[in-house]
């Protein structure tokens with residue numbers, strides 16, 4: 001597996017790290033010197049304008065490179081849509097490899113991203129832009145669709161949503177935590193748990209998660225990446241505001257569209273899809289004939305299928321698909 005050199009990032013990254021080191025004071029200064037309405041209603045507005053998630057740039061960048069196909073150079077130089085871009089943190093990181101657009105419905109998040117953007121290196125500035133909007137309304141395609149925990153993917157994508165799944169009942173939640181933690185730890189966790197689950201704020205997405213998921217896949221021309229925290233002990237359940245996707249469910253939803261790869265790293269599901277062309281998708285039904293094809297070709301391939309006219313397609317490592325008669 002070929003990885004880009006993640007020890008030496010591009011030059012503007014240093015600048016970006018400096019900015020985040022001084023984040024506390026810079027954030028306040030940005031808010032004070034702009035007309036961002038920090039008091040407006042909304043779940044995320046105050047949150048982003050008061051410092052966001054507190055990510056650390058170097059480890060965040062390295063994690064992405066180490067654990068996703070970004071590190072293998074997939075789509076580098078192309079276009080990327082950072083869905084639910086928040087205050088722009090991941091957009092800056094992605095701009096090293098892609099011309100990146102952030103889309104975010106929280107207007108203050110976008111205002112704030114634009115204010116930060118003015119302070120970053122011109123190279124980062126030239127490769128980023130932000131739009132206020134809902135991911136479902138996107139009409140253009142992008143080479144790469146990056147979805148890191150957008151709210152609409154925090155619901156089951158391939159089964160009906162049921163409110164019973166939510167961990168609103170503290171007794172039930174305590175029981176869930178006890179499955180993996182000691183009594184003391186579970187008590188501590190429940191003590192710090194907010195009364196109102198955050199997923200309740202986004203119930204509008206509960207029955208639409210699949211629609212959003214399919215939309216995201218459809219606007220990805222080459223590559224789709226979805227990252228969200230999950231824990232094996234809770235697959236298929238909500239816990240502490242997060243729906244814990246079962247990697248198998250996500251794989252099943254992705255596999256009809258191309259080469260899917262789903263894994264769990266450091267408590268995050270990392271779901272990737274390398275899209276097939278339309279022709280390849282038409283042929284997908286032929287996948288079951290894989291073993292027959294194997295006898296028909298002598299090449300070193302890792303995936304092969306027949307289309308409806310019985311043409312054998314094979315994919316050789318690093319080359320993509322070829323018709324082979």
Ligand SMILES: C[S@@+](CC[C@H](N)C(=O)[O-])C[C@H]1O[C@@H](n2cnc3c(N)ncnc32)[C@H](O)[C@@H]1O
Pocket residue numbers: 044053083084085086089090103104105106109133134135136147148149150151152
């Ligand atoms: C948990 S935050 C993740 C932010 C960022 N991607 C990250 O990983 O730090 C979820 C984000 O999804 C955004 N979001 C919610 N609904 C959305 C929609 N319909 N389209 C795009 N983004 C959405 C929220 O406003 C919020 O900024």
